[in-house]
Amino acid sequence: MRKIIHIDMDAFYASVEQRDNPALRGKPVAVGGTKARGVVAAASYEARQFGVYSAMPSxxxxxxxxxxxxxxxxxxxYQQVSRQIREIFLRYTDLVEPLSLDEAYLDVTENKQNLKSAMFIAQRIKHEIYQETRLTASAGVSFNKFLAKVASGQNKPDGLTVVLPQDAEAFVEALPIEKxxxxxxxxAAKMKQLGIHFGADLKERTEVDLRRHFGKSGSYFFQIARAQDERPVEPNRIRKSIGSERTFQNDLETEEEMLPELCKLAGEVAYDLHRLEAAGKTVTLKLKYHDxxxxTRSKTFFSTIREEDMLLEIAAELLHTPHFPAKPIRLLGITVSTLTYGNHQSGQLSFPF
Structure with missing residues (x-):
């Protein structure tokens, strides 16, 4: 049986800012955006008490x-601190799968320290992160990625949650569906309309039923309701695209309704591009109509793109290319592909091809 740890830094960007600027400590802080526009990239725990979260419009x-x-x-x-943290992970295992600058999976079934307890390894990693960066992390420990990921969010900040094999079924059954x-x-809203509020409710549904309501994702839901997840930790996994989309309760019909939503999406995608140290050359606007x-509408450039302003400008242009949508919109999405990873300097956009 595998031993998987999921490490998630606590309010990472905001915590770095509070660490480096004592005047911000104990105060509600949001990283990213401006008073006039933009999207919150991260919020301190003091800000979260007011209901402020990442991806929220400023x-x-x-x-x-x-x-x-x-x-x-x-x-x-943030990238420099992330590299510090990754070096700590590599002291224990080479099987490290970063999800972003502030979180990663580790497979410590066999580890460099020959330690038998994954919980003890997680404790040591948390301690070393704090000693070397003065930042706290939360950890989830279990026998698969799904359980470890969910567990790391159970006792934030500075938490450590272990889900043992014998406790996994009860843990999932009691879990609210939005968790x-x-x-x-x-x-989650659709599931609640179907009477699915907790893991136990999800577990009662057949795979056929879930696929009928949720497509191919239904098979994944069927498995995780039973605490099953066979995905390996992949240290060399590279994402081919980064995007964000949103389905609206009420269809959008005017540009005035759509542009604020595109602004939010551009901010979310730019945030993910930065935290994954990525940039891309192709921007795609996804439109799903009321029917x-x-x-999809795409544009490819010679130079890479990662900044929010550029993404919003391109998405707004695609909204009118070849013409403004003639039907009401129920979903908008922005995706960046043809990705490269590493340090990027954003410049002027080159002519598309």
Whole structure:
């Protein structure tokens, strides 16, 4: 049986800013965005008490917390700290799968320290992270990636949660459906309409039933409801595209309704590009109409793109190329592909081909 650890840094960007600037400690802080526009990249725990979270429009965050202190992102600093943390992981295992700058899976079934307890390894990693960076991390420990990922979020900040094999079934059955990794807000709302509120409710559904309602994702839901996840930790896994999309409760019909949503999506995609140290040359706008027909519009450039302003400008242009949508929109999405990884300097956009 495998021993998997999921490490998730606590409010990573905001915690780095509070560490480096004592004046921010104990105060509600949001990283990214401006008072006029943009998207929150990270929020301190003090800000979260007001309902401020990552991917929230800055204007909304300020309404929820008028005393919110907004600071610009310093991705070069976060990347340097992330490399420090990754070096700590590699002291224990080479099977490290980074999900972003602030979280990763580790397979410690066989480890460099010849330690038998994955919980003890997680404790040591958390301690070393704090000693060397003055930042806290939360850890989840279990026998598969799904359980480890969910467990790491159970006792934040600075938490450590272990899900043993004999406890896995009960752990999943008691889990609220919105806490399942891989189930987003829209899917969770649909599940609740079907009477699925907890893992136990999900487990009662057949795979055929779940596939009928949720497509191929239904098979994944069927498995995780039974605490099953055979995915290996993949240290060399490289994502081919990075994107974000949103389904709306009410269809959008005007540009005035669509542009604010594109702004949010561009901010989320730019945030993911930065935290994964990626940039791409192809931007795709995804449109799903009220009648569920799908349309995608793409543009490819010679130079790479990763900044929010550029993404929003391109998405807004694609919204009118070849023409503005003639039917109401129920879903919008922005995806960046043709990715490269490493340090990037954003420049002027080159002519598309």
């Amino acid at each position: 204007s909304t965050a300020l309404r929820k917390c008028p005393t919110l202190i907004m600071v610009p992102t310093r991705f070069e600093v 399942f990794y891989g189930i987003g807000d829209v899917t 569920f027909t799908l349309n």
